[in-house]
Amino acid sequence: MRIDSVDFFYLAMPEITMDADGSQDALLVRVQADGVVGWGECEASPLTSIAAFVTPPSHGACLGVADSVIGERLDGPDDIRRIAAAVTRNSMDLLQAPHTFSGIEIALWDLLGVARQEPVWRLLGQTLSLPKTPYASVLFGDDPQTTLERGRSLVARGFRAVKFGWGPFGTGTVEADADQIMAAREGIGPEAALLVDAGQIWDTDVAAAAQRLPALDDASVTWLEEPFHAHAISAYADLARYGARVGLAGGEGAHNVHMAMNLMSYGAIRFIQTDTGRIGGIGSARDVADAARARDIVYVNHTFTSHLALSASLQSFASDVDSTICEYPAEPRALALAITENHLDLDDNGQIAAPDAPGLGMSVDTAALGDYLRDVRIEVDGTEIFRSSPLPVSTTTGATT
Amino acid sequence: MRIDSVDFFYLAMPEITMDADGSQDALLVRVQADGVVGWGECEASPLTSIAAFVTPPSHGACLGVADSVIGERLDGPDDIRRIAAAVTRNSMDLLQAPHTFSGIEIALWDLLGVARQEPVWRLLGQTLSLPKTPYASVLFGDDPQTTLERGRSLVARGFRAVKFGWGPFGTGTVEADADQIMAAREGIGPEAALLVDAGQIWDTDVAAAAQRLPALDDASVTWLEEPFHAHAISAYADLARYGARVGLAGGEGAHNVHMAMNLMSYGAIRFIQTDTGRIGGIGSARDVADAARARDIVYVNHTFTSHLALSASLQSFASDVDSTICEYPAEPRALALAITENHLDLDDNGQIAAPDAPGLGMSVDTAALGDYLRDVRIEVDGTEIFRSSPLPVSTTTGATT
Numbered sequence: 001m002r003i004d005s006v007d008f009f010y011l012a013m014p015e016i017t018m019d020a021d022g023s024q025d026a027l028l029v030r031v032q033a034d035g036v037v038g039w040g041e042c043e044a045s046p047l048t049s050i051a052a053f054v055t056p057p058s059h060g061a062c063l064g065v066a067d068s069v070i071g072e073r074l075d076g077p078d079d080i081r082r083i084a085a086a087v088t089r090n091s092m093d094l095l096q097a098p099h100t101f102s103g104i105e106i107a108l109w110d111l112l113g114v115a116r117q118e119p120v121w122r123l124l125g126q127t128l129s130l131p132k133t134p135y136a137s138v139l140f141g142d143d144p145q146t147t148l149e150r151g152r153s154l155v156a157r158g159f160r161a162v163k164f165g166w167g168p169f170g171t172g173t174v175e176a177d178a179d180q181i182m183a184a185r186e187g188i189g190p191e192a193a194l195l196v197d198a199g200q201i202w203d204t205d206v207a208a209a210a211q212r213l214p215a216l217d218d219a220s221v222t223w224l225e226e227p228f229h230a231h232a233i234s235a236y237a238d239l240a241r242y243g244a245r246v247g248l249a250g251g252e253g254a255h256n257v258h259m260a261m262n263l264m265s266y267g268a269i270r271f272i273q274t275d276t277g278r279i280g281g282i283g284s285a286r287d288v289a290d291a292a293r294a295r296d297i298v299y300v301n302h303t304f305t306s307h308l309a310l311s312a313s314l315q316s317f318a319s320d321v322d323s324t325i326c327e328y329p330a331e332p333r334a335l336a337l338a339i340t341e342n343h344l345d346l347d348d349n350g351q352i353a354a355p356d357a358p359g360l361g362m363s364v365d366t367a368a369l370g371d372y373l374r375d376v377r378i379e380v381d382g383t384e385i386f387r388s389s390p391l392p393v394s395t396t397t398g399a400t401t
Numbered sequence: 402m403r404i405d406s407v408d409f410f411y412l413a414m415p416e417i418t419m420d421a422d423g424s425q426d427a428l429l430v431r432v433q434a435d436g437v438v439g440w441g442e443c444e445a446s447p448l449t450s451i452a453a454f455v456t457p458p459s460h461g462a463c464l465g466v467a468d469s470v471i472g473e474r475l476d477g478p479d480d481i482r483r484i485a486a487a488v489t490r491n492s493m494d495l496l497q498a499p500h501t502f503s504g505i506e507i508a509l510w511d512l513l514g515v516a517r518q519e520p521v522w523r524l525l526g527q528t529l530s531l532p533k534t535p536y537a538s539v540l541f542g543d544d545p546q547t548t549l550e551r552g553r554s555l556v557a558r559g560f561r562a563v564k565f566g567w568g569p570f571g572t573g574t575v576e577a578d579a580d581q582i583m584a585a586r587e588g589i590g591p592e593a594a595l596l597v598d599a600g601q602i603w604d605t606d607v608a609a610a611a612q613r614l615p616a617l618d619d620a621s622v623t624w625l626e627e628p629f630h631a632h633a634i635s636a637y638a639d640l641a642r643y644g645a646r647v648g649l650a651g652g653e654g655a656h657n658v659h660m661a662m663n664l665m666s667y668g669a670i671r672f673i674q675t676d677t678g679r680i681g682g683i684g685s686a687r688d689v690a691d692a693a694r695a696r697d698i699v700y701v702n703h704t705f706t707s708h709l710a711l712s713a714s715l716q717s718f719a720s721d722v723d724s725t726i727c728e729y730p731a732e733p734r735a736l737a738l739a740i741t742e743n744h745l746d747l748d749d750n751g752q753i754a755a756p757d758a759p760g761l762g763m764s765v766d767t768a769a770l771g772d773y774l775r776d777v778r779i780e781v782d783g784t785e786i787f788r789s790s791p792l793p794v795s796t797t798t799g800a801t802t
Contacts, residue, residue: 018461022494025459045459045495047781051452058426058446092601093423095656096497125677200493230660234666255496258632265635266667379778380448383408
């Protein structure tokens with residue numbers, strides 16, 4: 001096959017709030033090759049990512065992403081790797097490029113899986129898609145009582161693990177954070193796993209993070225996620241030296257495999273989390289998952305948006321027996337749920353798995369998305385270099401056009 | 402003062418070649434506050450960087466850069482630090498943001514220096530602007546003879562240090578690279594310092610890089626720059642273990658201070674190079690220079706474009722006695738030279754220094770740039786969110802409008 005076209009659909013809720021809730025907009029990607037269609041999603045600023053695709057070149061190591069993708073051969077997984085390497089090289093100086101390419105790469109796998117009638121996880125060499133225990137990923141409430149009630153309702157929905165993050169956490173006193181943590185534990189009960197996401201709130205302030213460790217241990221929190229700036233590796237290592245029982249987790253900010261490797265090599269983390277929609281796609285996430293297994297670090301997906309993104313994120317560690325939990329967007333905005341017709345609902349055991357279906361196994365519901373579509377037009381020197389395409393009528397992932 | 406406006410001027414040569422020559426286009430930034438003007442430059446994809454400035458928000462940690470800049474107070478250096486921290490936090494998930502902000506930050510320093518009639522290096526707490534020995538930074542020739550002649554002509558122009566990079570280097574055999582290195586040495590003679598820039602050609606292949614070490618040592622090369630992917634820290638450390646005399650250099654890809662710190666902490670480099678137009682601006686470059694000094698690592702600027710960018714890059718280590726050399730774009734495209742009326746020409750000792758003049762001390766030559774200006778228009782849902790401004794008539798950096 002030959003890659004004929006890449007289309008971007010910038011979707012957004014009518015109102016964007018200042019919550020740290022990434023499900024308020026989406027950049028959906030459709031790739032077509034020889035009449036076969038694949039879908040992917042960037043977890044990234046939509047307009048900026050589109051610009052990084054269509055931009056005129058700056059020089060030989062700063063090309064728009066389109067220049068390494070359109071017209072390329074796509075006959076197997078090696079072609080996806082080859083295209084990814086070309087983007088890395090040709091767009092070396094275009095910082096946004098990995099975020100743009102991530103959604104394309106996901107769509108390439110989906111397309112290939114549909115063409116071969118194989119799930120992506122099998123194309124990656126795995127023979128099984130094991131069930132994972134999803135943890136409900138939500139924001140802390142503005143006050144402990146709201147957090148408690150949120151936790152209670154999630155357990156009632158069948159979740160056996162819950163992660164609270166962002167909101168007021170880390171912005172006030174040590175005691176206020178302890179109250180939030182205890183409320184979270186009380187809400188979900190003693191049996192469920194509790195995870196806490198600090199959302200980089202302490203930047204590089206190891207002492208501030210360390211003050212929260214006793215409360216995290218008292219509440220038997222499994223991991224403390226992203227206490228620091230995504231690149232502040234030595235701060236992670238310094239915090240780990242306090243010897244708390246709570247493990248450190250991070251990696252969602254990684255925009256290439258090396259960043260995740262560095263956090264594993266030098267940051268003393270116990271859980272590595274990558275977002276398939278940012279790190280360069282499913283192949284890169286797979287590389288990280290493989291490296292994590294070899295180091296006794298648990299690989300976990302980062303997914304806070306749609307079930308298309310969720311399926312993509314599950315593909316790279318579907319068969320990994322040591323990675324038993326996965327992030328699950330438990331309270332996404334309506335847009336995120338509207339993107340796919342089908343959803344990865346919890347089974348009777350409260351578990352989910354990467355679908356045993358061609359490609360990503362998800363049906364993009366283009367009919368439901370019209371109201372969310374934002375119309376983008378980019379012109380350089382009077383020439384239109386990007387104009388949003390209308391949403392296609394065909395609604396099934398991987399359906400031929 | 403209050404930041405009233407930020408304007409971007411996307412400039413480009415009529416033809417963009419596939420050479421790894423970043424001087425083929427430019428993103429010039431003008432900031433205005435209370436009638437005072439400052440100029441800066443992003444070393445980044447212009448269209449993508451503009452999009453990252455004006456983009457609608459995705460969520461509370463993925464805002465366009467404009468949202469953290471426009472309307473902010475600017476009364477002293479602490480305000481620049483505060484704005485930089487706000488961009489880091491508010492645009493955490495917008496990958497391109499540091500590239501966009503770098504040019505703005507540089508313009509903020511220029512503006513502040515003009516308002517106070519002080520050079521930026523003095524605003525940074527330095528009392529001296531020491532002369533530096535510029536090394537001519539050029540590409541390898543397509544063949545050794547071209548490289549030899551290029552080196553000869555640069556020494557004839559007064560350069561006492563020359564760096565060759567990219568082109569065919571690393572793409573062929575070990576012997577071909579040795580021939581290039583020897584031709585470079587022959588061209589510049591035995592006295593001049595010789596530096597080699599591999600342009601990330603070996604990605605993570607330590608063995609391939611190691612095969613070049615004997616030739617580099619035979620030619621008394623001072624440093625081997627960017628043998629690997631900008632994030633491949635452990636590959637740097639592994640190559641350093643070969644114990645060659647040639648030092649390792651890197652860091653131009655750093656888009657925040659932490660990335661440069663990680664390369665220094667874990668990569669066993671002897672020279673840290675940052676591009677002020679990418680790392681977040683002059684304040685970030687200054688932080689890296691300070692950290693380098695404390696670790697006995699030599700700080701060097703990365704600058705391959707205009708003399709506005711060159712002046713900006715010199716500010717952060719103007720008084721550093723251990724950093725005696727600086728990169729100097731020796732064969733830039735016409736556009737890069739046209740950006741400023743004045744240039745940092747070599748003095749009789751073959752040296753340059755950060756100007757002892759208000760701000761960056763450079764006069765932007767807007768009258769010369771009209772032919773290079775590219776007209777950009779970005780529309781979302783029928784509303785124009787960016788349109789290129791015409792170049793202003795006022796031509797002096799920091800002149801009041």
